[in-house]
Amino acid sequence: MAHTEPRFHVPAPHVRPGDTPDFSHIAIPPAGEAKRPATDVAGMETRDLALGLVRVLDHNHQAVGEWDPKLDPDVLREGLRHMVLTRVYDDRMLKLQRQGKMSFYMKSTGEEAVAVAGAMAMQKSDMVFPSYRQQGILFARGRDIVDMMCHCISNSRDNLKGRQLPVHYTWAEGNFFSISGNLATQLPQAVGYAMACEYRGDGEIAATWIGDGSTAEGDFHGALVLASTYRAPVIVNVVNNQWAISTFQGIAAGDAPTFAYKGMGYGLASLRIDGNDFLAVYAATKWAAERARAGHGATVIEHFTYRADAHSTSDDPSGYRPKGENEIWPLGDPVERLKQHLIGLGEWDEERHAALEKELNEMVIASYKEAESHGTLHDGPLSPVESIFEDVYAEPDWRLRRQRQDLGV
């Protein structure tokens, strides 16, 4: 007989499909309230920031408080452009996936500020170790869109020779590390890379991104031990978008009050910030980057956000969460908020925004046409078949040479 009451505690979201979306249980402190400590503050002194929520843009879309990075309107417009491009690109790629043009796709809708503002607040020479939902970094760093698409459709110009699932980008030239797909493995790697930066003394740092669900992996905890022990110049971004495929964040969080608070156990500076607030993400990343570059060690940043769309094209969220949650997310939409902030400053308007969307949409469509001219996964041309035996080792050994002959290529 089924038990109505579980015999041990299993956390569950308080609403499920069919229920009315409701985030009233989430406490949202006022924007501008959080203190901004000096970047050399002892990690444990950030406890209030790990439990609070750094917000810069208030409900009137005005920048307030100590964390306001006071960015030039040109920088804000650049950030808006990268975020809009990320969204336009994602929407177009989803359509193309639905048309059978690629095997798989993952959007970052609602999380554009996390990647774009984070990338813009770092130096382009800093290595990033992303997870699979930070394509915004690539736009912020100026990667060629045709190249990105060629990777996603695994054609002859795919810089990964058709070896990776779509969206698992690598771009060494842009200091964008190889995305694994296995979760959390990039964390200790980012710390090791950051230690090597210190060893080289080149002033570079590293940053990495992980989802709320993946913080349960041992690699997250191992990385924080390393980052703390060796005081590595690394930024550990936890993107808490509330959902790990169908699993709500409480399964990974347990009774921890926030994901940022987990950093406290390792003595690391830890900030919980509004991930849908471009200015908050920018300011927090800038703070952490300065701290790292000055030799004061790592920072854990929890980006409190909401995955507004499905996990991937293989996922249907209607099976586990109410429809319409994204529309009532209490921290709004990152693109809309930055747009309104710029409009409030008198530095933007609806017409320019519509023109920007049109321009980027046309560019993305044109880029896809060009990408397709280099082949598609279904119709080719692909990278040469013999390339499957390349890059396993620096030089193929006798086994690979023989096996290539066996395949007849």
Added chain:
Amino acid sequence: MPNRTGACVASVRIWEFKIMAKMNMIQALNSALDNMMERDPDVISFGEDAGYFGGVFRVTANLQSKYGLDRSFDAPINEAAIMGMAIGMAAKGLKPVAEIQFSDYIFPGLDQIVSEMSRLRYRSAGQFTAPVVVRAPCGGGIRGGQTHSMSPEAFFTQVPGVQVVMPSNPYDAKGLLIAAIESPDPVIFFEPKRLYNGPFEGHSGGALSSWGKHPKGEVPEEHYSLPIGKAEVVREGSAVTIIAYGTLVLVAQAAAEKAGIDAEVIDLKTLVPYDLETIARSVNKTGRCIVAQEAPRTSGFAAELAAQVQEECFYALEAPIQRVTGWDTPYPHAHEWAYFPGPDRFINAMNAVLEA
């Protein structure tokens, strides 16, 4: 020194130009690290207890005092983190040599090795590489019980992108560790810990002998390397070929001596990529083959060797290939010598292939 192999050429040169010293395997490995850290500031060494203390087996002894804290340091007890850290460092251009205290402890780091280190070159199409050396003491015969005796090499031979090496003596250990550090590919470097302090012929009750009396305990103090992927015929014979690596190379030689059988013994040294040419030449000559490993029998590396030998040498074979292996059990503590594939099991196998 044997005088028909590649090693011989090196040794002749060494006798002329290099200072030889008597070293056990620990000293030889330490000397390799010392040489490489001296030559290349990108070489760094770390692991659990591997810094100040110099490792539980002393392989990294004195490296911290000589090269500094940031080049030889203690790591937290988290093999996944150690492997991940090494990958990140290698991606930046360093040459990390990471010690796994016992190869039995490598499994928490397996994901980082299997899914990350081994494939980084491939999945990034050469944009990033992770030429890490993972040093891991392996094998039994030291009363280590089931958590300090494993030979997990076969797991890693299933992983495209890593090389797998296991030396059987101080001279090879140093030359191969230097080659591993200089390799552009990641290398899983297994050190048979039963051989650390002296050669071992498989007699549990016998007196310990010393590498000082063994020709391969003569090791140049200076830098040299041996090629990864090259095996060596360490005992010439015409009746049967025994392919072994690590501790069992010495056991196989001793068994052949004891039984008075004209066995040819191949020290494989490298498992991936293994030296098929040397194997095939020998088996085509002898027509009989035994493959040996200390690890459990099922799906061990010996199975791969047996399969490859029958593909290559089927028409030269006059008897079924025999395997000498550990049992399909965990490594026992009290009965470790009932598990260990000692000389008698080799002699039985030799008799079986010779009678067939």
